[in-house]
Amino acid sequence: MDFRARPPANQQSHKTTRAPTRKTPTTEPTKEKSLQPHSTTEVLTTMTPKRTIYIIALLLIALGVTKTQGQSIEELKEQAEAGNREAQFELGTIYIEGIEVIENFTEAIHWWKKAALQEHAEAQYHLGRVYDEGMGVEQDLVESTQWWRKAARQRYAEAQYKLALAYADGRGEEQDFVQALYWFRQASEQGLAEAQYELGFAYAQGHGIEENHALAAHWYSKAASQGLVDAQYELGNASNEGIGVEKNHSQAALWWKKAASQGHIKAQHNLGMAYANGSGVDQDFTQTIYWYRKAALQGLAEAQHNLGRIYANGSGVEKDLTEAYSWHIIARATGGLTEMQAEILEDSILKLRNDLSPTQIIKAQQRATQLHDVIQERMK
Numbered sequence: 001m002d003f004r005a006r007p008p009a010n011q012q013s014h015k016t017t018r019a020p021t022r023k024t025p026t027t028e029p030t031k032e033k034s035l036q037p038h039s040t041t042e043v044l045t046t047m048t049p050k051r052t053i054y055i056i057a058l059l060l061i062a063l064g065v066t067k068t069q070g071q072s073i074e075e076l077k078e079q080a081e082a083g084n085r086e087a088q089f090e091l092g093t094i095y096i097e098g099i100e101v102i103e104n105f106t107e108a109i110h111w112w113k114k115a116a117l118q119e120h121a122e123a124q125y126h127l128g129r130v131y132d133e134g135m136g137v138e139q140d141l142v143e144s145t146q147w148w149r150k151a152a153r154q155r156y157a158e159a160q161y162k163l164a165l166a167y168a169d170g171r172g173e174e175q176d177f178v179q180a181l182y183w184f185r186q187a188s189e190q191g192l193a194e195a196q197y198e199l200g201f202a203y204a205q206g207h208g209i210e211e212n213h214a215l216a217a218h219w220y221s222k223a224a225s226q227g228l229v230d231a232q233y234e235l236g237n238a239s240n241e242g243i244g245v246e247k248n249h250s251q252a253a254l255w256w257k258k259a260a261s262q263g264h265i266k267a268q269h270n271l272g273m274a275y276a277n278g279s280g281v282d283q284d285f286t287q288t289i290y291w292y293r294k295a296a297l298q299g300l301a302e303a304q305h306n307l308g309r310i311y312a313n314g315s316g317v318e319k320d321l322t323e324a325y326s327w328h329i330i331a332r333a334t335g336g337l338t339e340m341q342a343e344i345l346e347d348s349i350l351k352l353r354n355d356l357s358p359t360q361i362i363k364a365q366q367r368a369t370q371l372h373d374v375i376q377e378r379m380k
Contacts, residue, residue, distance in 0.1 A: 073100055080111060088115035089123045105136025116147060124151035125159040132162070132172075141172030152183060160187035161195045168198075177208030188219060196223035197231045204234070204244075213244030224255060232259035233267045240270075240279075249280030260291060268295040269303040276306075276315070285316020296327065297371075299379050304331035305345050312352065325352045325364040330371055 073094070079087035092111035095104045109130060115123035124147045130137055132144035145166045151159030164183035167176045181202060187195030200219030203212045217238045223231035236255035239248045253274045259267035272291035275284045289310055295303035308327030311320045328349050331337070337345060353361065 085115040085118040085120045089120050092123065109136055119154065121151040121154040121156040121159065125156050128159065128162060145172035152186070155190065157187045157190040157192040157195070161192055164195065164198065181208055193223040193226040193228040193231065197228050200231065200234065213238070217244035229259045229262040229264045233264050236267060236270065253280035260294070265295045265298045265300045269300055272303065272306070285310070289317060297375055297378055299334060299375050301331045301334040301336045302341065304334060305337070305341065309348065312348065321352055321355055322360050322364045322367065325356060325361065326367040326371060328352060329365070329368050333372065
């Protein structure tokens, strides 16, 4: 399991072997052999032209760079040709965005590279992105990490984070968790939420560093306070169990609600359970059904099963065995439950089949087909 990737919300996590305890260096470490194999890596698929344009659009929104007010393209180009690195960077961005010029990847990369060679950190970072994603150039992971390293050494936080991921995944660099942790920490200390989450996750799992749940909660809290959804979910779990922080069900429900409101599937399910049990919130089955349904329609089998149980028991809703059976067979088809959960589900399905008429079973199966189509559409 890598630092970055929590298991998808509709899958079960698997326990991994802890890496040997290592001290995190405070200065950039020298390269050494990887501490342990990486079980998951970020897979970069071949992008279609539309996908490329979409990625570029997101990049430009993040950049927030536009042509200097009142300055013509000719004036900007004159400054760029005279060696002004800010002008070179901005001119490259203009060619990417197609502001008053024809969109031209070759020209964009040409000017970004000129700025990057003059130690323009932002240009170096975005050149790394270009080579990493193969945008307008042949994909070159080694080239991408070289540019990220240059920007990272200038304390450009996003480049430090990208370089850390490259080391963690072995993308463009030999896999090296010491280097990964070093750069995650550098970016974290500059306040980058994504890096703070990764560092918290490393401490929580003992990946390449001594397991420390208090420090995990510390970094999760920093990232969660910035609105990072995965950190909010993990901090909710830590508060619920009292791992690394004082047990506090109200805080757990609060963090789960923040994450659930951003669409985090497991947070939605956990929040539904909190409302069902009155844990940290007043018991409210209307809210339970609302959050279970949110997670169920995103493909979480556990939520589908629990929603079926709500209808089977008539908890806060009119008892409806047909609806209950529909959600139960959807949960079975979705899969991903633990062995014990699967056994309980099968027992529930058998009991419902005995309580329903053949006509009701057919109706439930038709309803399940409709719901399945909705779920598949939402999961695209």
